[in-house]
Amino acid sequence: MPRINLLPWRDTLKKERETRFGTITGASLFVCGLVVLAVHLYMSSEIDYQESRNKYLTSEINEANAKINKIKELDEKKQGLIDRMGVIQELEESRPQIVHVFEEFVKQVPGGVYFKSLKQKDNKFTIEGIAQSDARVSSLMKNFEESEWLTNPKIIYIKLLDKKDKKGKSAFKLEIKQTTPSKKESSS
Numbered sequence: 001m002p003r004i005n006l007l008p009w010r011d012t013l014k015k016e017r018e019t020r021f022g023t024i025t026g027a028s029l030f031v032c033g034l035v036v037l038a039v040h041l042y043m044s045s046e047i048d049y050q051e052s053r054n055k056y057l058t059s060e061i062n063e064a065n066a067k068i069n070k071i072k073e074l075d076e077k078k079q080g081l082i083d084r085m086g087v088i089q090e091l092e093e094s095r096p097q098i099v100h101v102f103e104e105f106v107k108q109v110p111g112g113v114y115f116k117s118l119k120q121k122d123n124k125f126t127i128e129g130i131a132q133s134d135a136r137v138s139s140l141m142k143n144f145e146e147s148e149w150l151t152n153p154k155i156i157y158i159k160l161l162d163k164k165d166k167k168g169k170s171a172f173k174l175e176i177k178q179t180t181p182s183k184k185e186s187s188s
Contacts, residue, residue: 094180100149101125101178108143108150112136123178125150130169134158137172148181 109115112132119126131137137158144153156173 097149097178097180104147104149108140108147110136110139110143113140120178125176125178126156126173127176128171128173130161130171132169134170137170137174141174144176149179150176151179152177 105115105118113129113136114131115127115129117126117128131140137155141153141155144150153174153176156175158170158172160168160170162168
């Protein structure tokens with residue numbers, strides 16, 4: 001019987017399969033490497049794109065914040081100017097008031113009453129004077145209460161200058177407030 005050696009055929013087939021397996025494995029690894037590299041490059045480009053967008057947004061936000069700060073400064077300057085204009089307008093409106101107040105003093109002071117000092121603090125006047133009697137001081141206070149420009153008279157003190165003379169001269173001190181009559185009242 002002839003002898004057939006099947007061993008080299010099997011070895012050849014085994015080597016062929018191993019070569020094919022190695023080629024397929026190598027090709028698969030190469031394709032996987034390309035896929036990983038492609039994904040990595042894609043992700044890197046997306047990250048770079050997002051970072052450039054973030055830088056752009058940051059620069060725009062900084063520019064907007066600078067504009068907002070400038071607007072706040074301008075608003076503060078505007079408010080300061082408006083406040084100054086209000087003070088100037090108030091001064092312009094109150095400028096003739098002192099004339100009216102002094103005219104009112106002249107009108108309301110009865111005979112026999114003399115002022116020694118007149119002091120003003122804000123809208124309050126403090127008056128020191130001499131009257132021929134307490135009734136004259138009472139008349140002065142009544143006149144001030146009826147006045148459009150002077151209100152709320154309050155006596156601080158009344159002293160007799162000569163205690164022996166019951167009808168003698170009295171020194172007095174009183175406070176009154178300055179008011180501005182409304183336009184309706186002053187026009188009538």
